Structure formats: C-alpha cells, structure tokens
Amino acid sequence: xxxxxxRKAPTVESIAKMLTELLGVPTTxxxxxxxxxxxxxxxxxxxxxxxxxxxxxxxxxxxxxxSTGAALAMLPIGAVTEAIKSGAITAAMVENSREVxxxxxxxxxxxxxxxxxxxxxxxxxxxxxxxxxxPLLAKPVHRVDLEVLVRGYPAGKIALFRAAPYxx
Amino acid sequence: xxxxxxxxxxxxRLIVRRTLRQAGYDGHEVEEACNGKxxxxxxxxxxxxxxxxxxxxxxxxxxxxxxxxxxxxxxxTFGFVTSEGTPDMRARANEAGAKFLxxxxxxxxxxxxxxxxxx
Numbered sequence: 001x002x003x004x005x006x007r008k009a010p011t012v013e014s015i016a017k018m019l020t021e022l023l024g025v026p027t028t029x030x031x032x033x034x035x036x037x038x039x040x041x042x043x044x045x046x047x048x049x050x051x052x053x054x055x056x057x058x059x060x061x062x063x064x065x066x067s068t069g070a071a072l073a074m075l076p077i078g079a080v081t082e083a084i085k086s087g088a089i090t091a092a093m094v095e096n097s098r099e100v101x102x103x104x105x106x107x108x109x110x111x112x113x114x115x116x117x118x119x120x121x122x123x124x125x126x127x128x129x130x131x132x133x134x135p136l137l138a139k140p141v142h143r144v145d146l147e148v149l150v151r152g153y154p155a156g157k158i159a160l161f162r163a164a165p166y167x168x
Numbered sequence: 169x170x171x172x173x174x175x176x177x178x179x180x181r182l183i184v185r186r187t188l189r190q191a192g193y194d195g196h197e198v199e200e201a202c203n204g205k206x207x208x209x210x211x212x213x214x215x216x217x218x219x220x221x222x223x224x225x226x227x228x229x230x231x232x233x234x235x236x237x238x239x240x241x242x243x244x245t246f247g248f249v250t251s252e253g254t255p256d257m258r259a260r261a262n263e264a265g266a267k268f269l270x271x272x273x274x275x276x277x278x279x280x281x282x283x284x285x286x287x
Contacts, residue, residue: 021273
C-alpha cells in the first residue's frame with residue numbers, strides 16, 4: 001500500500017472504487033458544492049490512530065447507511081425506502097453499513113499524517129452528538145462532502161472530517 | 169473441495185461466497201463459521217481444503233486459528249480475507265503459514281488470481 005502525501009482526503013474515485021468492489025454494485029460519488037448541514041447526519045463513524053486519538057469522523061445520513069447496508073447484503077430497495085421514511089435503519093443494515101465503515105479505514109491509511117487508522121466506533125442517531133466528536137465536526141482541518149449513489153438504491157450523503165495530525 | 173469461510177460478519181461471509189461464485193468457484197462445497205473457535209471445531213470434525221478467514225474476530229482471531237492449526241500439525245491451505253493488510257499483518261500471516269492475505273474490498277479477479285493453483 002503506497003502513501004499519498006499530496007492529498008488531505010481520499011479521492012472521490014477511490015471512494016467509489018472501494019464501494020463498488022465491496023458492495024458488488026456500481027457506485028458513483030460526487031462532491032457536493034455546499035457542506036451538508038450537521039443536523040442531516042444520523043450516523044457517525046469514528047476513526048482513531050494506534051494511540052486511540054481521533055483522526056477522522058464520517059457523518060452519514062439515513063439514506064447512506066440504509067443504501068450501503070442493504071446493498072452489501074443484497075436487500076431489496078423497499079427496505080431502504082422504508083428506513084428513509086421512518087428515519088431509522090434496521091439492525092441488519094447497521095451491521096452491514098458498519099462493515100462498510102470498517103473497510104473504509106483503508107482509504108485513510110493511504111494518506112500521510114495519521115499513521116495507521118482504524119474504525120473505533122459506529123454510532124447510530126446519537127443524542128446529543130458526543131463531545132468527543134463535536135469539536136471536529138465544527139472545526140475540521142479538512143472536510144469532503146459527497147453524494148453517493150449505489151446503483152439500484154436511493155442516493156445518500158456522507159461527509160468526512162479530518163483531524164489535525166497530533167503533534168503537528 | 170470443501171471451503172470454510174470464517175468471519176464474524178454475516179454480510180462479509182455472504183460477500184466472500186458471492187465473490188467465490190463470481191470468480192468461477194461455484195462447484196465447491198462452502199461452509200461458514202463465525203469465529204476461529206467455531207472454525208476449529210468444524211475443521212476437527214470434517215476435512216476442508218481451504219480456509220478463507222477474517223483476521224479480527226471475537227473468541228478466537230484468524231491468526232490464532234492459523235497458529236493453533238499449524239501447532240497441531242494441520243497443513244490446510246489458509247488465506248486471510250481481512251479489512252486491512254498492513255505490512256506487519258502480512259509478515260505475521262506469512263510467518264504463521266498463510267498462503268495469502270487479501271484486503272477488503274477485493275474483486276473476483278483478485279480472488280481468482282490468488283486461488284489459481286490452489287483450487
């Protein structure tokens with residue numbers, strides 16, 4: 001695995017490729033011109049380095065969690081539209097989308113600055129947003145906001161928030 | 169041939185099955201275990217020709233499973249299918265006797281490449 005020192009965040013192409021290979025369904029990503037409002041996020045994945053310091057946070061809407069969670073296990077689209085309508089994803093979708101978040105840690109490991117990064121936690125509808133991640137959501141070193149379309153499922157939104165390298 | 173998929177995630181077991189099928193290995197008997205401990209019991213009860221195992225699992229990890237198998241003299245072909253593949257993990261896998269380590273996600277072509285000559 002090579003380290004890319006020129007980028008602050010994974011490219012949209014690398015995110016789409018990871019999702020396409022993992023879900024087994026063609027997936028496209030596009031950068032959103034405006035930041036996703038924090039209130040939209042219903043799911044958070046947190047990533048830490050080997051000393052357990054927070055390095056990245058992923059904020060996702062229900063549609064992202066439901067669509068990726070469903071696609072991973074080839075669940076029907078009806079389960080996703082129901083989740084979006086009710087504002088809650090099923091336990092199976094949570095387990096599956098957590099696995100997506102787990103594998104996504106590899107995207108961060110191709111970047112320089114944080115060393116080895118791994119998934120720490122996967123939080124569904126935390127109330128309030130934990131104080132451990134709220135400061136990073138408010139003031140990241142870098143953020144990327146994306147719309148993700150998994151073929152056959154509703155589009156979802158995700159934002160990636162990068163923390164400063166510790167000691168930097 | 170009998171193949172054993174070992175992963176604590178049901179979805180990932182499904183994906184490995186799917187990828188095996190896409191890679192053209194659909195004529196084999198495939199069974200599943202959800203951690204190393206269960207896999208060990210299954211391997212003691214039946215002959216498997218290939219184990220495709222996750223690394224991190226509750227009860228008994230993949231590397232612990234491989235180490236325990238080799239310790240008892242079992243030479244079953246063993247490959248890791250795991251969410252990350254650091255140089256350290258690859259070295260440990262190799263040292264313990266794994267044939268390969270595939271980091272998720274992986275394509276059917278990649279799986280086919282590592283399994284060529286094994287199945």
